[in-house]
Amino acid sequence: MHRRAEQNLSVTQGQMSHRMALNASQKSVRKALRAIKAQLDDHGVLPDDLASIELVLAEALNNIVEHAYSGADKGLIEVALSMDVNELAFQITDRGLPMPNGEPPKGTLAPMTGDISELPEGGFGWFLIHELAHDLAYVRHGSSNVFSFRMNTADNTD
Secondary structure: OOOOOEEEEEEEOOEEEEEEEEEOOHHHHHHHHHHHHHHHHHOOOOHHHHHHHHHHHHHHHHHHHHHHOOOOOOOEEEEEEEEEOOEEEEEEEEOOOOOHHHOOOOOOOOOOOOOHHHOOOOOOHHHHHHHHOEEEEEEEEOOEEEEEEEEEOOOOOO
């Protein structure tokens, strides 16, 4: 079952808000990332900030697809964002499995020893999220997971 991604955008006096619903699939995540990146670019978010935002959102959304919905290619993810002058606030909601221990992983990197070719393929996502975002919060409301975070952006005003 594939639902079309739904999007709403509203802009008021220097603030922007955006809501999107997408299927819990890799393809839908890629489309959502492109759409969000385009909206933020249209609102003057600088390329370096766009890259960090895209990375954090990709990690968070792909974790939901892979873990909360166990890669089943079903389920819905809702993304809400609001933008003020130098900050973006994100809220991501899904109805998948809860996070282990009721909280996001700490994002601690394991010691890196040995040859670079021996590094693990994954396990860096939560570290990157913790490094690039702030005010991370997770709560389980009934059957819904709600993950929120904030990201600073550079002042692009002259």
